[in-house]
Amino acid sequence: MPRSLARTAAVAAAAGLTALLGAGTASAHVTANPDTATQGSSATFALRVPNERPQAGTTKVTLRLPADQPISTVSTSPVPGWDISVNSEKLPEPVDYQGQRLTETVRSVTWTATPGNRIGPDQFQEFDLRIGDLPTDADTFVMAAEQTYDSGEVVRWDQPTPAGGQEPAKPAPTLTLTPGDGSGHHGSGSGAGQHGDAEAASAGSDSTARWLGGAGLVVGALGLGLGGGAVLRSRKAGRNGTGAQ
Template sequence: MFTRTRRTALRATAVTAAAGGLLLAGTVPAFAHVTAQPSTAEQGGYAVISMRVPNESDTAGTTKLEVTFPTDHPVTSARTTPQAGWTAEVTKGNLPAPVEVNGRQVTQAVTKVTWTAQPGTRIGPGQFVDFPLSLGPLPTGTDQLVLPATQTYDDGRVVAWDEPTTPGGAEPEHPAPTVTLTPAAAGGHGGHDGAAAAGTEDTAASTTDTTARWLGGVGLLLGALGLGLGGGALLRSRRPAPTPAPRSEDKVGSDT
């Protein structure tokens, strides 16, 4: 009985492990893609989008990443953040035709951002690096921001992540990093207004904190004054009562 139960448990474990291995094998290629994180942002707003770059080689390291921006739905501002061991360059160029962005005509926009590893730096096998970008205003005339990327390895290999994803279709071998753009919330403009609201909340919190400290100080002062007055009253109550002066009739009785 025990042997039969043990064999059944071992078979179940083997089946589970095999299924898990197949599932992992099916998901590994997705981990090797260059992607944009987060994958969703608001139209017309500002957002921090990170280019997540995994290293898919077992022997070589990634030393360069180039990200291309669209010119039909342009982004006019891109800011990088210092990344140890890497240099970043934002390239702007003239648009094929003027484009209206937030009510104004734009003739120049971001066309490319390039990160290059300094000597001795690379994304090694089994590693990944996030390259953050502060972008905005994000396009409003489309529901996607497609950012084709080119990944260069130190063995000379170059991988282009630029294939479009077909709606409802299978994912291509080298999909282009894509951010889904959703309509902005009513009365808001994405991350830009969010930052302003955060600043307002911080100011209000600071004002409230200052007021609370001021009231607390006044309360302590009044408490100290009350304690002093109470202490004085207690000391007065403990003093011996003065001896009353002898009355005139007492003096007369004593002389008699």
């Protein structure tokens, strides 16, 4: 019985530690925040970039927009310590898109740290931008990001997450598109209220995972304590029994 208790406690402690560590790594991706928008509208969101390397800093971030879903305009918000460039390219031939005659599309936005600036270890940075107009016939808008470290390493976040499938190792920042309300006022798919709601939901999910991880560690510690106590009592009872004989 004591050995069984000790094994159970060890399993509980390991599960708690895994949950606690998982809570920190699950959010360590380049993501769009908020990650929902309305079909056919413009979207305002922040590209959230965490620094994952303990001995290197992020000095350049590039967001690439899908070529098959042309975007006519991109606006950015100034970020102290970072230079911003928006790059467009001409389409092979003009296309009619949502009532517009497009001859070029925005393909990428790049943020480059000025000398002395970077996203350091255990830090993250948000880069605000507004893009439009989003597709009217798609459920997702999948982008791709490149994160460059001052060590020379380049990490590409460009793997789409399959519907109902497991998240890949380097998921691409993605907007989930929802239908408009039919009133003709699509909205931006974000805004301060929705941005705050998304952050609150993310924080709540992270806090829950950490609470569960902590609870697992507590249960594991209690189990180890009970198991150790049982072992000591068993040994003491054995010594007392031997003496009586």
